[in-house]
Amino acid sequence: MKLTPIMQKYILHWGEMGTRWGVNRTVAQIHALLYLSPEPLHAEEIAETLSVARSNVSTSIKELQSWGLIRVSHMMGDRRDHFESLKDLWEMFSVIMEERKRREIDPTLTMLRACELEGSNDHETPEEIKQRISDVREFMETISNYYEQMRQVPSPTLIKLIKLGSKVTGLLGKK
Amino acid sequence: MKLTPIMQKYILHWGEMGTRWGVNRTVAQIHALLYLSPEPLHAEEIAETLSVARSNVSTSIKELQSWGLIRVSHMMGDRRDHFESLKDLWEMFSVIMEERKRREIDPTLTMLRACELEGSNDHETPEEIKQRISDVREFMETISNYYEQMRQVPSPTLIKLIKLGSKVTGLLGKK
DNA sequence: CAATATTTTCAGTATTAACTGAAAAGAGTG
DNA sequence: CACTCTTTTCAGTTAATACTGAAAATATTG
Structure with a gap:
């Protein structure tokens, strides 16, 4: 070629x-x-x-x-x-997201939960630091859940939603 | 330490x-x-x-x-x-997004537009291929605009929105 | 401004990741 | 099943990136 x-x-x-x-x-x-x-x-x-x-x-x-x-x-x-x-860019994007989640986010969540578990009978790590780790775990779960939810939405709907994003936020902004 | x-x-x-x-x-x-x-x-x-x-x-x-x-x-x-x-994870996340956009997405958009421009007086590249490039440009612009819109939303609002994501999509899914 | 503390730069080295070419493995053909 | 075509594997090499230690630059103190 x-x-x-x-x-x-x-x-x-x-x-x-x-x-x-x-x-x-x-x-x-x-x-x-x-x-x-x-x-x-x-x-x-x-x-x-x-x-x-x-x-x-x-x-x-x-x-x-x-x-x-x-x-x-x-x-x-x-x-x-x-x-x-794949030629469909939305599909391509979602395939990449999915795979990165599986390969990177999920194992990280596993690690974070392991840290929390170990933390419960570890008295040398200051509470403040344990809390930070829990915060990260919570944050990543939130993002992860949100992603999981969006994945349920039929993609034509999602595409419309994203393209109309400005209108939605236009409303919210005025609050 | x-x-x-x-x-x-x-x-x-x-x-x-x-x-x-x-x-x-x-x-x-x-x-x-x-x-x-x-x-x-x-x-x-x-x-x-x-x-x-x-x-x-x-x-x-x-x-x-x-x-x-x-x-x-x-x-x-x-x-x-x-x-x-930074300790606030939402802020951290948004700072990273912003910077990646600036360093990677924006230059890519520039490159894509340059390809399109060059394409207009290039007759050796098949139309189909030029179209693919335009599709990518359009896709990235859409994502980029969406991001730009979301960035306008005050972050407490955005956080609530993301946490409630499941409810929104719950409705949409039933369509 | 000399002395000291702190940060930055950078040439050289080490480490890691990527790539090649040749050989082995696998698949299809007559 | 011998031959050819195609793909995969892998040991060795190359290239890219990261890191170190020493020296230079910068900043602060008395």
Whole structure:
């Protein structure tokens, strides 16, 4: 696949953004490429297009699959796996949120609860500090619950809500 | 400052979480330490407590200050700078959101708009691909505007809204 | 302003994370 | 089942990032 300057700019920027969010640059670039690509691409083609090793693509593809951001597809008469990205940005966003919650927020909540539990028979940690930890736990639970609730809302409704956000807050602001 | 096992667990976990979000481990640890600490700490003490070089603390402190997450304070009769973290988690959260927007979302929007502009007199990039880029731009603008709106809402109101989120969505869900 | 305390800078080093190329494993074909 | 095509694995290398210690800069005191 030949990249036009615009595509290059987009893909490179996405790679850099990735690193800022703890995502490996190649993984982010491949994701950007597949998002732009009108057709599913096979690993070899991805490697050539981005000038990275075939094996690097293999690993990165696995990573993207584990996030649920890309899917494998097949072409008649071609044995190679082809890959395509989710194209719906709202869906993509929600998949990423979901996965980050599962991988990062949930384990953090587990750790926080463990701290609280240990805290109950630990008299060397000052109460004030224990309280801080409980505050974090509570805060993260609140955010987490809120997210869980929003996830229930059918996405067209949620999208409308978000787009109309200004009106809602317009009212509230006047309070 | 002596760390109890609970504090250690908390600080170490926070450090690891940091790296997953593109934040340097030491920076995250210092932030966690200052968040827990009942009193402001000076750099020397931070370095000792976390077993890192004094100079590392200096750099990390600068980083945290640039994010607006910690403030310098002074003690009578002590020339050293002391540092304390924001303690209000909602405020902390909003400061981080704000800064990430400024550093990452806004530049990305700029890049996307530049792509669109270049796109108007580029006939080698397929329309479909240009459209994808526009979709991302639109998506990010929507999220960004929504965020901007929410930021206007006085925080006690926003907190109530988020805590009551379930009720709102309960209604919507039945639609 | 000399002496001391404190913070910052920065060149060099260490650590971690990412990537490559080659070899192994797996899958499909005739 | 031997051959070819494709994907995965992994040891070794490279690149990026983080960290240290010493020196320089800055600030404060008497």
